[in-house]
Amino acid sequence: MIPMSLAQVAAVTGGKLSETADPQALVTGGVEYDSRKAGPGGLFLAIPGAKADGHDFAAKAHAQGAVATIATRPIDSPAVYVDDAIAALTLLAKHVASVAKARIIGVTGSNGKTSTKDLIGQLCARLGPTVATEANFNNELGHPYTVCRVEPDTEYLVLELAARGLGHITQLCEIAPPTIGVVLNVGISHLDGFGSIETTAKAKSELPRFIGADGSVLLNADDPRVAAMADVTSASVARYGIREDAEIRAADIDPRDGRHAFTLVTPAGAARVELNLWGDHHVYNALAAAGVLWKLGAAPDEIAAGLGEAGRLSERRMDVFTRPDGTVVIDDSYNANPASMGAAVRALGQLPTGGRRIAVLGLMADLQELEEECHRRLGEQARDAGVDEIIAVGDGTQPIIDGADGVTATHVPDQAAAIALLENRLRPGDAVLVKGSRYRTWDVADHLRAKEETDQ
Template identity: 40%
Template sequence: MIELTMQDLSDIVGGQLVLADADSADSTISGEVHTDSRKVTPGALFFALPGESTDGHLFVGAAAELGASAAVVERAVDVAITQIVVPDGVAALATLAREVVARVRGRGRLKVVAVTGSNGKTTTKNMLRAILEQEGPTVAPFGSFNNHVGAPISMLGVDDDTEYLVVEMGASAIGEIASLIRIVTPDVGIVLKVGLAHVGEFGGPDAVETAKSEMVTDLPETAVAVLNIDDPRVVRMADKTRASVVWFGLDDRAEVRATDVVGSASGTSFTLLVDETSIPVDLRILGEHHAMNALAAIAATRALGVPPERAVAALGGLAKAARWRMEVQPREDGVVVINDAYNASPDSMAAALKTLAQVTAPDQRSVAVLGEMAELGEFSDEEHDRIGRLVVRLNIRKLVVVGHAARHIHNAAGLEGSWDGESVLVADADEAYDVLREELRPGDVVLVKSSGSAGLRFLGDRVAGVDG
């Protein structure tokens, strides 16, 4: 964060300044900003936010012990640390992020790129970081910091030297992306896809489309909207923005286009067609669907002046999409685990299964370990059923379905094919581990996939013998 005095910090968030004995109103703070006391480093600013299961005010003391310089609180606590008391900690966080980004923009050449979509946000954000950090000082979070708390925390990582800020914007309701856009208006806004992720919370696909379109509706004429030409719902967003539109995708009309997309066990390759040139692209990331994420990142950075050749070179050095996202975890006995269980939607589940079928050699056995796709609401039974049928149609050799909420995957697989023991329904991750320990043999390729709430990413680590 940029350097601020305690008084300046208090004035920005509209709080009451309660100074510790060792501080004055002119004392400065410029450290990291955290809401998790366990991550606090010396000089940090700690936001004590109330949560669903705990209250950040209980950890102000822990933050102080780790060296935090100040805490933003909703009520003063009996801890020897400077405190700024505000009515609403989340609102104060957003206000501070807005002001800090505005000051950095006003003093330098900061450009902001924001990305949203039902799938692929974090991978695309990581691709953007890989490209832009080769061009200049770049701030982009490690991990999926994309909500009303995580996104402002990401923004507060900028300082006066920062040239590029990459922000991931997620939503579980209409209005949430719009609120993030009001904090920081992007120079480039990306919409990847409108799918069924969180559709249960939104109330239907039309509501998801409305929410994702908030990325571009308030962009100024000077901004660029990077849109997926292959998704009809995203295409409609071009009529809702004043920004210049750049299309990416597989369609011949896309300005940034991919052809000859090929997935293999070593990664994904395609030919990039842009600016009347063709450039071979080799990604070390599993899954043909990641070609679309790469196109979005190339299109966005091209809008910022980065030559596509340099963007492609940077992407070639990206070893994996992110932790627990198509993460290849080979074992010494020849079993290969593909741990993609950070999150799941019908689209990403189907893409992961297609990748499993694609990368499994004829002399290997494909094994899918699948858990619940959460937050699908009324679409849940139908979409889990569809995934079970897809498993059979892709000729996946073994299916382990984990948890009652995912049972329709198991049931549909049994109805789709004349299986005899190829699909097993187990109660939990421990039971799944016991089954896999008995069943797996050298050469097996194992996909582990579920929503984060099912916790199968830890099962994937356990099967692979990887320490968390």
């Protein structure tokens, strides 16, 4: 974190120091809400939870070197007392962002945010010290937590911006105002919060709306709802995609074995990119990252080299590995919506294998009245991608079976049944995709991973 005295921390957060807290004690480490990660020079954020109260671990955090605890009730170790711990963290993050020298880059979209943020973070790290959102810490806790990791020498701060309703992205932008924004796509997801794809588009447009005339926005030229956001921002706009008129585009795309190659075309020149990431959707993610790096002044050859060396950072996202029996597994089980499911079954269809292609598919949540239609369409997409067998897991997934006409397809009630069926069906050389909304296929992926041998 940007070094601050406890007196400054109290002033920024509107808190009050405990009698045992030294106002001049300097905070130089990060802010942690997991006492196991609290360390020398840091702050511990005590959050009351359903299963445990962070205040009970304040003494442990202090013993590990934390300067003080941000607390909402009396504790026996140095503290900054506040009314609301998350609100205090937010105020602290706003201060850090306001005094840091880092260029702030915001990424949003219905899917692909985490993978694209990971790409941008890896590319920026080649230019200078970089802080990026870990995994998908993109909400009211994870966002300010990430901002507070910025240090005096940090040059780039890459933030994933998520929303489940209108106004959420604006609130995150107000904590750490981006000067470069990326909008990936607008799709069917979180309809329980947005209600419609039109509202989703309005929510995603909050990022380009927020960025001022001195900033830059990268928009997906091939998504009409995203491309239209050029009309709502005063920032300079660059578009990326496969359209001929996109400033950042992919030409001569070669699907190879599912890890695509393409020629990156930019206003500064062209370079050949060979991705090490599985799935055609990563072409768009790579183009978005390339656009950011172009805005930061990187040359096409430098961008292409970085994209070729970039790897998967976040778990359960297109993680391809081979078991000792020769079975290839695609663990993309972290979450799912119609667009990411479509990309995943296409990736399975492109994966080289001498055996069968089997898709274990769980429910796509939060689709409201579109649930049956989207799952039926997924079955059709799997069939069209060349999937040989489908195992649909749990309630609500029967329409996948209905849509996969002509494909061997089985509906099972739960993950245990899916595992049992796989154990009976799998043969050496088969390829298996595991995907579904949160937790709904994790047990299946973990069972397959127990026999993991090598990453692809």
